[in-house]
Amino acid sequence: MEVLVDAWPDYQIVITRPQQEEMKDDLDHYTNTYQIFTKAPDKLEEVLAQPQVINWDQVFQIQGCQESFQEAIRKISASKSVRVDYVKTILIMTEMPVEPNDDQVDVMESFKMPKVDDNTKKGSFQNISLDPSHAGLVNEQWTFGKNDRSLKYIERCLQNFPGFGVLGPEGRLISWIVMEQSCEMRMGYTVPKYRKHGYMKKTSVHLMNYVIQKKVPCYFHVSEHKEESNQALRDLKFKAASCGWHQWKCSPEKYC
Numbered sequence: 001m002e003v004l005v006d007a008w009p010d011y012q013i014v015i016t017r018p019q020q021e022e023m024k025d026d027l028d029h030y031t032n033t034y035q036i037f038t039k040a041p042d043k044l045e046e047v048l049a050q051p052q053v054i055n056w057d058q059v060f061q062i063q064g065c066q067e068s069f070q071e072a073i074r075k076i077s078a079s080k081s082v083r084v085d086y087v088k089t090i091l092i093m094t095e096m097p098v099e100p101n102d103d104q105v106d107v108m109e110s111f112k113m114p115k116v117d118d119n120t121k122k123g124s125f126q127n128i129s130l131d132p133s134h135a136g137l138v139n140e141q142w143t144f145g146k147n148d149r150s151l152k153y154i155e156r157c158l159q160n161f162p163g164f165g166v167l168g169p170e171g172r173l174i175s176w177i178v179m180e181q182s183c184e185m186r187m188g189y190t191v192p193k194y195r196k197h198g199y200m201k202k203t204s205v206h207l208m209n210y211v212i213q214k215k216v217p218c219y220f221h222v223s224e225h226k227e228e229s230n231q232a233l234r235d236l237k238f239k240a241a242s243c244g245w246h247q248w249k250c251s252p253e254k255y256c
Contacts (some may be wrong), residue, residue, distance in 0.1 A: 001181065003118030006047050013047055016168040018181060021142055023055065029249055030153035032060035034255045035182055041057045045072035048077075056080045059255055062248045063182070064243065065091055073248050086254050091186040091245035093219040094208065125199075127206070137173055140162075141189040157181060166199045170176060175199035185211075188229075200222060203236070221245035 004018055005011035016035045017023070023032050034054060046078035048054055054062075062073060070086070077084045078104050131140075139145045145154065151213040157163070157180045168191070175190040178199070185207055191201045211218045222229050 005021045006040075006043065008073070013043060015047075015053065016182065021224060023058070025149065026058040027255060028060045028149050028153070029251075030150055031156070031181070031183070032058050034062050035061065036062060036064045036066075038066065038068075040051050041066070041068040044069060045075055046181075048072055049076050056250070057252060058083060059249070062250065064246055065243045067244065068217060069246065069248070073250070076248055077125050083251045083253065083256050085249040085251070087247045087249075089221040089245045089247070090224050091219065091221050091241040091243060093105055093217065093241055107142070109150045109251070117240075123171065125174075126167045127202075128165050128167055130156045130165050130178065131160055134158065134163070134165070134173060134176070135163075136187070138176060138187055142187050145187075154178065162207065162210055164202060164203050164210075169192065178202050179207065183211065183216050185218070203210055 001016050004015040004017070017033070019032055025031065032055070036044075036048075036130050054060070056076070062069065063070040065087070073084060076082075125200040132155045135151055135158055137159075138154050139147075139151040142150060142154070144150065158180055161181070161183070163176060163178035165173050168174035175192045177188040178186055180186045185204070188200055188204065208218050
């Protein structure tokens with residue numbers, strides 16, 4: 001990822017995005033994603049309109065925890081004939097400890113892919129770390145995926161970031177969660193017949209512990225309409241941030 005600021009060292013706007021060589025597909029809004037934070041909303045329009053900051057000729061997303069982006073994005077998109085689709089969800093996060101516990105068991109070690117041998121007990125459940133070979137299954141069940149571009153994006157995430165899951169009695173993946181390029185926890189899913197048995201809770205806790213060990217903020221967003229997911233998060237003592245999570249998908253008219 002690249003980090004851009006409006007000035008140095010006294011900056012007021014921070015933007016993260018993938019490296020430009022990764023953003024070659026003009027229709028890949030999964031990869032073409034910008035996260036933004038600002039202390040100067042009045043300066044945002046001027047910064048975002050610059051072509052070296054955002055490529056407005058692509059389909060892309062802007063994400064952040066500030067609804068105040070709305071006016072600047074709307075003005076620029078109108079001037080460039082770009083359609084904007086806005087979604088607000090609940091931002092879920094947990095506080096980062098000042099110093100992670102160094103005695104904590106290495107989470108990645110406990111999630112190593114089990115070897116299939118005579119000692120593997122039939123009918124048992126096992127923790128695993130995901131790899132790109134699991135991308136197809138994750139893509140099939142991801143509400144925002146189910147296409148070739150999302151498959152490629154998930155493969156890229158699993159090549160570079162952790163994903164954890166649980167293998168069921170038949171050796172098939174039954175529950176999983178993936179970290180994406182912004183280090184957000186995403187794509188969580190449990191096969192229906194195994195729901196309400198704590199597998200997603202267990203998987204989420206392991207990923208949460210992993211990111212805390214790595215001193216990475218632990219956060220994700222969820223629709224306010226998914227009451228079951230929200231209840232599970234409350235059970236895990238996650239907190240909903242009052243600011244919410246905001247996403248703008250921007251599509252040039254030529255691609256609409």
